Amino acid sequence: MKKLVLPLVLFILSGCYYDSEEALFGKPGTGACDTSVTKFSTQVKPILSSYCLTCHSNANAAGSGAGIKLENYADVKIYVDNGKLVGSIEHTSSFPMPKGGGTLSVCDISIINAWITKGALND
Numbered sequence: 001m002k003k004l005v006l007p008l009v010l011f012i013l014s015g016c017y018y019d020s021e022e023a024l025f026g027k028p029g030t031g032a033c034d035t036s037v038t039k040f041s042t043q044v045k046p047i048l049s050s051y052c053l054t055c056h057s058n059a060n061a062a063g064s065g066a067g068i069k070l071e072n073y074a075d076v077k078i079y080v081d082n083g084k085l086v087g088s089i090e091h092t093s094s095f096p097m098p099k100g101g102g103t104l105s106v107c108d109i110s111i112i113n114a115w116i117t118k119g120a121l122n123d
C-alpha cells in the first residue's frame with residue numbers, strides 16, 4: 001500500500017506544477033501569449049487598465065498614484081522613455097508595480113516589452 005503513495009504524490013505535484021506553468025506562459029502551441037500584435041489601444045492599455053489605473057488613472061493619480069498618470073498615451077510614453085515603466089513591472093526598480101499586488105503575468109510583461117521594442121507607438 002505504501003508503495004502507491006509516493007508516485008501518487010509526485011503525480012499530483014507535477015500536475016500542479018504544469019498547471020501553474022500554463023497559467024504563467026500560456027498553453028504551449030495555442031498562441032495564448034501572442035506578442036506579434038502589440039498595439040497600445042488593444043493590448044497595452046487594457047493591461048494598464050486592469051492592473052494600474054486604480055491608482056494611476058487621471059482621476060486617481062493625485063490621491064493614490066503619487067501623481068503618476070498612466071491613462072493616456074502621452075503620459076504612459078513619459079514612463080516608457082525614462083525606463084520607469086519597464087523597471088516597475090519587471091521589479092528591477094525601487095518601486096515594484098502593481099504596488100502591493102504581486103507581478104504582472106510573464107505574458108503581459110512580454111506584450112508591453114514587445115510594444116516598446118517596436119517603438120512604443122500610439123497605435
Ligand code: HEC
Pocket residue numbers: 048051052053054055056064065066068070079084085087088089093094095097098099100101104
Ligand atoms: C495601489 C496603487 C498602485 C497601483 C495598483 C499601481 N501603482 Fe504604480 N505607483 C503607486 C505609487 C503610490 C507610486 C509612488 C512610489 C511608491 O510609493 O511606491 C507609484 C509609482 C509608479 C511608477 C514610478 C516609479 C519610479 O521609479 O519612479 C511607475 C512607472 C508606476 N507606478 C507604474 C505602475 C504600473 C505599470 C502599474 C500597473 C502594473 C502600477 N504602477 C500600479 C501606486 C500604484
